[in-house]
Every structure is written in C-alpha cells, then in structure tokens.
Amino acid sequence: EGAADATGTESDAPRDERWHSTLARVREHAARHLPAHLVPSVWARIDHVPLTRHHKVDRAALPAPGPTGEQVASRPPRTDRERELCALFGTVLGLPAVGPDTDFFTAGGHSLTALRLKSKIETVLDVRIPVSILFDAPTPAALAARLDAPATAHGRAP
Template sequence: NSRLYVLSDELQPVPVGIPGELYVGGAGVGRGYLDDPARTAGTFMADPFAGPGTRMYRTGDRVIQRPDGELEFIERRDHQVKIRGRRVELGEIEAAVRGLDQVTDAAVAVVPDASGNPRLVGYLTGPGVEAGQVRDELAQLLPAYMIPSTWLVLDAMPLTPNGKLDRKALPLPERADEAEQARGPRDEREEILCGILAEVLGMPAVGIDEDFFALGGDSIRSIQVVSRARTAGLALTTRDVFTHRTAAELARAAGGVEAGPAPEPEGDLIDLTDEELADLEFELSEDLS
C-alpha cells in the first residue's frame, strides 16, 4: 500500500537514469508534523497521482531509478547549494575528494565569508594529508568554482549517535587558520594585487595563491579589481581576472600603465543584471576551460 515517485522540481516523473527527488505516497503517509504547520506544508503535499484527499511525503532524498527498477540514493537535497549563481552538489565534491589517495574521509560545507557571501570550506582526514596537494589534484578534476577556498584537516569527522556525519558539529574556520595556508606576496606587484583583492572582497588579507572567485569574487567585483589595479599602475582586463584568478597569476599577466583613473568598464558589463553577469561568468569559465 505504498507508492514511490521520482519527481523533478516541477513534480513531474523523471525518466529512468535521471536524478530526481523521492516522494512517498500511499496508506503509510501521515497527516503532518504536530503543531508545525509551516514544516507540514513544505513536506506533506497533495498526491497528484492518486485520488482526491491523498497526500505524499517529500523525503528530501535525491535518487536515480536504475533500469532494473532499483532506486539508487545520490544525496540529500539540502546538500545542493547555489554559489555565485551556480548550483553545486556538495556530494559531488566530497566524492571527488574521497577518491584521492591521501584522503581517508572528506566533507564540504557552505560558510559565509566576511562579507556574508557563501563560500565552500573543505574538511579532510587522513594520515599525512596536505590541503595544498588536495587542492592541486582537485584542480585537475573539478572546475574552480567547485573547489573549496579553505581547508581544515581534522583528526576525525564529527559523527551523530547513529554514526553519520554531524555537519552541524564541523568547526568553523578561523581567519588565522586560513592565513596559515596562504602564501604572502613576494614582490611589489603581488603585494599591490593582494591588497586590492582583499579590499574588494572585504577580507583582512588574501594570499597569492587564493582563488578570487572561490573567495566570493564575482563579475561586479572583477570590474572593481580592474579599476583599482589601473589606479595602482597595473593594466588588467576583466577577462584577465577570469583567466588568472590569483594574485600571483595576475601579477604575471598585468601590463604596466601610468597610474591614474581607470577607463570605463569593458563593453556593457556594468549595465548587466546580476543574473546576466552570472551567465557571463559561467560562459567565460566554460570557454576558458
């Protein structure tokens, strides 16, 4: 007397092999959560595939129906997040990290930066595991926006009494911890650019190897970087910022100009909406990769 549905965000059945969210219908579905109408409304809903008055339960599990009819669990729906206009599957990042030889276990969480923008933080366990090496190896597997900007190495992952990862118990990174991971500027150009990136991002400091976009940079902020670099006597374009995402790379790419006010932003970038800018950023990243 139970029914299982694999549905899209529009509550339409998805084909075999396509990820969707698992819903449960039938006699076992309850009426809702006691004294919690808001949570009930978001979880218990009318079942469009059964008779009037029936309900189905939204599990929050993302699954795939295999050709043999079995359901394969992918991850929890609440592990899908949006970073700078792009949907990111935390489970996909974690799977890539766990596949590295030196890593015993891994987790990825979303933590707001100093400006309140979401950023990815990675957690690692493993004998002798090094965050820098993990970051370098991930760069060969994942696009830059999916690579956490900060990494914490733990003795062990915090677990719930049921033995599952306790995400709420994952420690928050301290800026001091992050500074230890970041290399400081080695010359005047890198010092100028590290200062510009930190100022634009609203952070105390930025290392020469830290990815501008992974730290919360976006299209608007890239224009600010170009403007302030020009004022400091370094010639950069918006495309340079997308291509060379760290202070070290930008220092090598920057040309010299006479310090002074920056020219008008390239093209019509300044007139684009946030959504159009996110699309542009995605297209540029796709082209460059």
C-alpha cells in the first residue's frame, strides 16, 4: 500500500522523454494517494541506489539534489515580464537559472515558497495577485501571459 523508498530503472533511449513521462505519472500517483506534505517537491534521477552492507538504501551516500534539466533555463525569456518573473522564481527557489517554462512546483516550490513568490511579485512588479494564480499559472511564461492579459483573472490589470 505504500513504500518508504522508491526506485526505478529505464533504458537509455529516449532517456529524457521516458524519464519525464515516468516522473509525471509517479508525481500524479503520489499526489492522489499521499497527504500533500509527504509528496516530494524535488525529484532526482540517479544511476544507481547506494546500499549499506545490510542492503538498505544508504541515504548518506545519495547525491545532494541539484538543478535538473526541467529546473534550469530551457529557452530565453521572450518578454521583459518573462525575464523579471524568471529572476523572481530563481531568487525564491534558490536556483541559478530559471527558464520561462520552468514549473514552480516541479522545481521545488511549495505552498510556503509560493507565498514568498507572491509577495516578491507584488513588490517588484507593483501588482496584486492571489496566491492561487501561481497554482493556475506555475511557469514564468504562463504567469506573464496572465499578468499581461487585458483583464486578468485576478481582478485588475497590472
């Protein structure tokens, strides 16, 4: 019914496509069956799982998670608004680079960091937004589109 640790294997081709597809399914499953605070916010792909001499996962030997391909810049921002939001996402998430298509929650964000991001966006961009917009538009590109729309979903144009 549950597992303390999860591992998976994959073939090398097409490695990234299969990884992202599998990860999306695992995330969805975890979100459906676990309380929100038990769903990992950071996922990492590793080549092997280090084991202790008792054949248990050696947590101390696991590599520290770092930015993954989906957390770093995937394409340059197209607008000034996207550029500003990428910088704010990176600051709040503690990442050196965030692309316009980086999903806030996939990159390690959670409800508390969403509140910090909301506050920074309101201060820097001089707009008022509900925190729910970050759940509806979790990437800098999607959020920029929402903020730049003539009549925004949050009630007033920026």
